[in-house]
Amino acid sequence: NAGVTQTPKFQVLKTGQSMTLQCAQDMNHNSMYWYRQDPGMGLRLIYYSASEGTTDKGEVPNGYNVSRLNKREFSLRLESAAPSQTSVYFCASSARGIIYEQYFGPGTRLTVT
Amino acid sequence: DAKTTQPPSMDCAEGRAANLPCNHSTISGNEYVYWYRQIHSQGPQYIIHGLKNNETNEMASLIITEDRKSSTLILPHATLRDTAVYYCIVRVAQEAAGNKLTFGGGTRVLVKP
Numbered sequence: 001n002a003g004v005t006q007t008p009k010f011q012v013l014k015t016g017q018s019m020t021l022q023c024a025q026d027m028n029h030n031s032m033y034w035y036r037q038d039p040g041m042g043l044r045l046i047y048y049s050a051s052e053g054t055t056d057k058g059e060v061p062n063g064y065n066v067s068r069l070n071k072r073e074f075s076l077r078l079e080s081a082a083p084s085q086t087s088v089y090f091c092a093s094s095a096r097g098i099i100y101e102q103y104f105g106p107g108t109r110l111t112v113t
Numbered sequence: 114d115a116k117t118t119q120p121p122s123m124d125c126a127e128g129r130a131a132n133l134p135c136n137h138s139t140i141s142g143n144e145y146v147y148w149y150r151q152i153h154s155q156g157p158q159y160i161i162h163g164l165k166n167n168e169t170n171e172m173a174s175l176i177i178t179e180d181r182k183s184s185t186l187i188l189p190h191a192t193l194r195d196t197a198v199y200y201c202i203v204r205v206a207q208e209a210a211g212n213k214l215t216f217g218g219g220t221r222v223l224v225k226p
Contacts, residue, residue: 004156033213042200042216043157058213090156099145102214104156 002026004105006091012111013081021076021108023091029103030096032074033058034066036087037107043090049074051096081112117201122221131188133220135201138182144205146177147214148186150197157200157216160186191224198222 007022025032030051035043035058045058049068063085065077074093078085088109092102118136125131137146148160161168161175163184168175174187188195200219 035216042218043214044216045213048213059215088154092156099162101147101159101162102157104158107154107156 006105010109024073025093029093031094033092034076035090083112086112119220124223125191131191133186136183137203144203146184147202149200152197196224
């Protein structure tokens with residue numbers, strides 16, 4: 001039982017390049033989330049998927065797209081990376097309901113030059 | 114979701130209880146209090162949550178005041194591994210709202226030998 005896994009762990013992009021961050025969970029959770037964390041700051045929600053087939057914007061969705069590929073996988077795409085997107089990206093999942101805790105992955109550290 | 118206020122940092126001695134305060138004076142009746150922590154560079158980890166009663170689990174205790182405007186997370190016997198940033202989060206208990214979490218700045222706790 002690996003929990004929440006993310007790939008890659010580290011990535012360096014040039015401005016304007018695109019990439020997809022992958023996230024998978026093996027806990028049969030319905031809901032999945034993408035957060036970003038800038039240095040010295042708390043996490044901010046980018047997008048979430050309450051259940052397979054649905055996605056919704058969070059607090060900071062601009063510059064990102066997401067795909068809920070199936071129940072296990074939720075990917076985050078940067079179409080044209082900008083230096084302002086340099087951050088650590090965390091994926092999380094939870095059972096659907098009002099009080100279920102979120103389980104977080106180890107993060108992807110992205111630098112855009 | 115209600116806004117929370119936490120001290121930016123605190124130290125505590127190894128083996129002693131650590132008491133982490135959180136103010137949420139605008140909390141409404143259907144909002145839960147959650148605590149997460151983030152050990153350096155890792156994804157956040159769920160600790161505990163509560164609505165109005167005090168709660169205890171293997172990691173910590175949560176004390177919520179009778180008026181629910183503040184709470185305290187208690188780590189009963191702090192160890193060096195408890196050094197982390199601790200986040201107090203208040204969120205509405207409605208499934209339609211999803212399990213979205215809003216992270217503030219948290220309290221940076223340093224456990225000293």
